[in-house]
Amino acid sequence: MTSDTPTPWSVNLITLMPEMYPGPLSHSIVGDALARGLWSLSLTNLREFGIGKHQQVDDTPYGGGAGMVIKPEVMDAAIAHARAQTPGAQLIHLSPRGEPLKQHHLIEFAAAPLMLMCSRYEGVDQRVLDAHNVREISLGDFVITGGDLAAMTIIDGCVRLLPGVLGDAASVAEESFGLHEDYQHLLEYPIYTKPAEWQGMRVPDVLISGHHANIDRWRREQAEAITKARRPDLWARYLVRSAGAISSH
Numbered sequence: 001m002t003s004d005t006p007t008p009w010s011v012n013l014i015t016l017m018p019e020m021y022p023g024p025l026s027h028s029i030v031g032d033a034l035a036r037g038l039w040s041l042s043l044t045n046l047r048e049f050g051i052g053k054h055q056q057v058d059d060t061p062y063g064g065g066a067g068m069v070i071k072p073e074v075m076d077a078a079i080a081h082a083r084a085q086t087p088g089a090q091l092i093h094l095s096p097r098g099e100p101l102k103q104h105h106l107i108e109f110a111a112a113p114l115m116l117m118c119s120r121y122e123g124v125d126q127r128v129l130d131a132h133n134v135r136e137i138s139l140g141d142f143v144i145t146g147g148d149l150a151a152m153t154i155i156d157g158c159v160r161l162l163p164g165v166l167g168d169a170a171s172v173a174e175e176s177f178g179l180h181e182d183y184q185h186l187l188e189y190p191i192y193t194k195p196a197e198w199q200g201m202r203v204p205d206v207l208i209s210g211h212h213a214n215i216d217r218w219r220r221e222q223a224e225a226i227t228k229a230r231r232p233d234l235w236a237r238y239l240v241r242s243a244g245a246i247s248s249h
């Protein structure tokens with residue numbers, strides 16, 4: 001690496017399933033970026049901090065109830081280990097109780113080193129979350145068996161934002177939830193490729209016209225129509241932003 005090369009984005013992941021990695025993260029654009037050294041992944045195996053001969057990491061919940069809870073001292077030791085490996089990283093716990101993951105989180109997380117805590121079972125003892133003032137992020141309003149797939153989703157979404165990862169930065173700007181101010185809060189417009197006619201369906205003429213202003217207008221109108229029909233919450237935010245943009249001119 002030369003002095004001009006930016007420091008790679010680094011992620012440290014605390015997990016009970018280290019054998020899952022890099023897994024899907026070693027493929028395609030994200031895997032290519034890993035191989036090119038644009039980001040790095042280190043794993044902290046929670047089991048190694050387990051207690052006793054059986055390296056116990058969990059115990060039954062106080063107050064009763066189903067399932068097991070990850071012990072605070074075990075997770076605490078894993079956090080200390082991960083922190084030493086990735087100094088200055090923001091610590092995130094993947095949890096259905098967290099802030100629902102949005103594109104703005106990915107933009108924030110891709111800008112600095114990250115430590116991701118993946119729980120299993122019923123989750124982790126609250127005291128370790130409080131002691132480390134851990135921020136929680138949720139993939140959505142549903143429950144999966146562990147934080148690893150959520151962590152991989154975050155990593156994938158961050159890596160494609162890193163400089164040099166995607167060939168065409170415009171694709172990030174104009175896609176759904178894109179960075180381009182015209183497309184913030186809008187879902188993506190319909191996209192087409194060759195052939196121009198397939199099963200009797202033609203690509204909209206405007207896209208073949210070569211008239212870039214008309215293409216831009218058509219895409220914008222389509223993005224607005226799709227967002228209005230499918231996501232009233234985003235549409236309302238888009239209208240507020242558009243009204244602000246008009247009044248500031």
Ligand SMILES: C[S@@+](CC[C@H](N)C(=O)[O-])C[C@H]1O[C@@H](n2cnc3c(N)ncnc32)[C@H](O)[C@@H]1O
Pocket residue numbers: 093094095096097117118119120121122123124137138139140141142143144145146147148150
């Ligand atoms: C079976 S879940 C535990 C669910 C927890 N008892 C609850 O009701 O919120 C086990 C772990 O999977 C991860 N997980 C499950 N659903 C998730 C989601 N929607 N977003 C992020 N992580 C999730 C978390 O790390 C969680 O601690």
